[in-house]
Amino acid sequence: MSGGDDPDHELLARVFLTRVIEPGDEVAGRWVRELGAVGVARRLRSGGDALPGRSGTRWAGLVARAGRAEPERDLAVAREAGVRFVWPGAVEWPGVLDDLGDARPLGLWVRGRPSLRMWALRSVAVVGARACTEYGAHMAATLAAGLAERGWVVVSGGAYGVDGAAHRGALGAGGATVAVLACGVDRPYPRGHTQLITRIADQGLVIGELAPGDHPTPSRFILRNRVIAALTRGTVVVEAAYRSGSLVTARAAQRLGRHTMGVPGPATSGLSAGVHELLRGEAVLVTDAAEVVEQVGDIGELAPDRRGPVLPRDLLEPGARRVLAALPARRAATAGEIARGAQTAEDDAIARLYELRALGYVERHGDGWKLTRQAMISAHGGRGEC
Known part of the structure; x- marks a missing residue:
């Protein structure tokens, strides 16, 4: 992997790094910004002195990973599964992800035919509790279907509960949806959503930062949420307890200057407590797709006036x-x-x-x-x- 500006060398270096560096590692992101992906890959391959910001022990762990990385094989496996690799500077790369700074993904593995960059331009995240209520599932599906009917791309995490309901709502309306996974996109997770994720890949996009075959971990789920927040114009939270991972997505959206919205639930519901806390802050209360579009859409895309019956x-x-x-x-x-x-x-x-x-x-x-x-x-x- 020598040669700095050759696109093939850049591709191989970044594929290599997705196998070595964990998603969202800002220290490694700074290395890539300062030395370039090819330069960082070369240092890890050589196993020399640690780069700044990492202890000797941590650096040794990265070097050990580097010794097992096979970027050419990962690309071959990806091609066999109908997966492509998109990286910063490529035509399909969504520029909005650059807002993440040094936490920007090294690249994304993409499964599906549409252009990720084009779809990101008009997209909304719909996230929430895995163990959602019937109300939460209904609201997520209805919101997603309404957004899809208005030409918006629905982005979520492919998980059980609200995520799955949002994906199904968009697909049921004949619309576009993107699943952002915390594992290799060739290995759907959760297993119970294999059929759903396959359908998303056929009709939309399945994307992720992890190399083919990589498995999810709790930290990877949390770090995946920053991609959902950055990729979209705004995030809608449908049911979330105080410790829900979907609140991580909402707070990331707020830090990035994206719109943050919440669907209210019963005041007595613990599954809506996190949403209500968001609504007490900077989040905007929404109850349907028209109100979401009023927040994230262009000037003039207003929700209809809400009035009682005319007497x-x-x-x-x-x-x-x-x-x-x-x-x-x-x-x-x-x-x-x-x-x-x-x-x-x-x-x-x-x-x-x-x-x-x-x-x-x-x-x-x-x-x-x-x-x-x-x-x-x-x-x-x-x-x-x-």
Whole structure:
């Protein structure tokens, strides 16, 4: 692996490093920034003195890994599985991942036909609890389907619970979805989602930082979340307890200046406690895809106004509404009393009262006027006076 600027040498060096260096290692990321991927790979191959920031013991561990790395074989295995390698500077590389600085992936293994760079331009992360409730699964699937129908790519982690529901919602709507794995993309995890991840690879993209065949670990799951956050315009959290890994994604999104959103749940639900904590901070409350798009979309992509049902009295002229509002709820009143309450002349009040009688809102009681029973039900939603 000699030769600094040769694309083939760069490719082999970065493939080599994905087998040696753990995802998100900022010390190693600084080495690559300062020495280049080829230079770092050469130092690890030679097994010389440790590079800055690593103890002798840690450096020896990296050198031992380097001795077992076979980048040419990894590329051959990947090609056999329909997987390609995309690295910084390549045409397909999503520039938004550069926001991670020295924690930027060394490269990504990509399974699926679409362009990762193009899909990242209009993507939203939907993440949440693995052990979610039926409500959480329903909200994740509905949100993802709505986003897909609006032309947005749904990104998640391929896990059980909210992740799986989000992927299925997008696929069910005939939309685009990306699964970001914490293991080799040729070895779906969890095993129970093999069929789902295969379907995602057929219709969308499955991506990850780990070399073919690599297995997940708890730390790799956590570090994987920064890629989900950086790749997308915003992150929606659907159900998350206080210690949920999805909150790591949300906080990474906040640090990167991405939009952070949360779907509220019952105040008594421990599975929504983490989401509610986010909503008490900088996260925005959302309940459907339109509200998500209003946050992450372009200027003018607004959610529709939310209003209650239009009541018949809402269609009255303002003057008639004022006169109607001036009538007491439980007794008759004279035209003069009503006129004073409506702040209008008595003649105007009488004209309005006859108009309201024709519409069924009021009735005459001797010299006074009174609300009809139907008007009282309309005014208080059928519950009587509050």
